[in-house]
Amino acid sequence: MVFNVSSTAYQITSPPALPFIIQGTGISNNSGVIQNFVATTDNTGSSGSFQFGIDATAGDSTTFITAAATVSGGLPAIVQFVDEANAGSATIINNGAILSGATGGETDFWNTTKGDRANITNKAGVVSGATGGTTFFTFSASAEEAIITSEGAATNGAAGGKTAFQSRSRATHATLIANGGINGGTGGVIEFTDSSDGGTAQVKVFGDGNLDISAHNPVPVVIGSLEGDGEVLLGPQELSIGANNLSTTFSGVIQDSGSVVKTGTGTLTLSRASIYTGGTTVNAGTLKVGNRRGSATGNGAVAVRAGKLSGDGIIAGATSIGTGSGAGAFLAPAAGGSKATTLTIQALIFKADGLQL
Template structure:
């Protein structure tokens, strides 16, 4: 199903998009793009939504707080108003480089994004929605270069894996404290180690896991930058070595660059401060006061 440039498609009352594939195109020559509205009690089902250029999705007048759709992709515009969008019910892997924001026809504020389903959603736009992000399954990859890939609000990783090389403005909480496992893995979707930048605080709950990749052949590793770090009792550190090259003694890897003036609170349960562990041909010593005094570092030792 294709929405032509400038055309409007509206789902209202109990109408459902079912499992349709809906493409919304932008206007040519600077013209108005197509728009799809979900109003009142309508349902997004498992529909695949593809928005291009200035093609739009607007859910601000939906009758429920949350609208579920199968997947989101393209580089168009999403207007949430004061509603939440849950994407991923068809379990596809998709990428969206457009802008997700509040506003739209309802002029509402307080929009949110939820990632559901087993697929992975990649976001690379400077998103501007304000009421936060929830990851409950699958993967969410943040690859923006400006602004915040997850808008202004906090990010809750209740389950699944969050990663990427982008920038997140709000605080990130990994795990719920009682779940079966939630993961922070910067290079989740990359062939080489990457750095995820968090401009606010990072918290690992008891079921939170930091998956950290270190390429011994290139002496490069993942890194998380965060403005304050809390590691609650039970949280785990998952070290993944790529290759098995002997590293130069004294090499220091900063696993978490804590930009706060405060020290990291609490160690990972399986990574005590001062301990030494061996992976392949290398021994690493752990410090939660490394770097400029309050970073988590791994130093290659004899």
């Protein structure tokens, strides 16, 4: 599908039960204006869809809108990528439902498809009992450099949007955002299940927006960085933070029985108390704590195997610096600053390769 230089702006609609299938090279927009694609639903529960197959692309300067189901139990409108298709730099908006029990609009990445540089928004449900829009990555799909935002709901009992990585899918280099809800509406969700992987993705959670890895297989979930003031739900899993080497501050709460591992060359600052119990390991970079009450690392043990532990916060768990035979680990409360700093640790052990700076 080609929009020539002289083309005006169009709106192309996929009505219920009539999928719009795009294969080959996909969409080429040379018009210089945004071309709009809308998948709709009806009160019989049917829905429209745009389906990209083979190696088709959603192109540049294109906007896709998926409608929510308009009846309880009905099908939402969908943008679907299969085979080796990609989203290009399209804007995709998955609308939230406006009826209790109805499902929000949906975008699916299957097989080895890619999010490329798309900007995707999962809108929240509008009324109590309504779900938000959702973006799914499954099989071996990857988000690449997409920016995906799951909005929080603004109505009591309404659900926020959701971004879900399933099977062996990968977030790759994406920016994943979950915003908080207001007025009793729930926040957006970023979820990793099965054997999915966060790659070097930037994860940003705010308010009651959350990162949820609780249903992941019992292997570490790796992400690039974590920031914001939202929630992290570990379940019994291990979350590894730092693969993109960025320095970030997280002022939210990490919870459940799982553990946290700091990797990469950047600094992760935990500025608020958390309640996870599985312990914390520093393998590289700097873990900085700045909480004023409670424990920044929950009540589990803290092991600094390499890198630095710094800050002026409080750590409740038994803390060890070094491994006894490693390359060196450091307790450096004032690292990166010019003033003397007091770091409060309830129990501290230095091993042979552990040093205080």
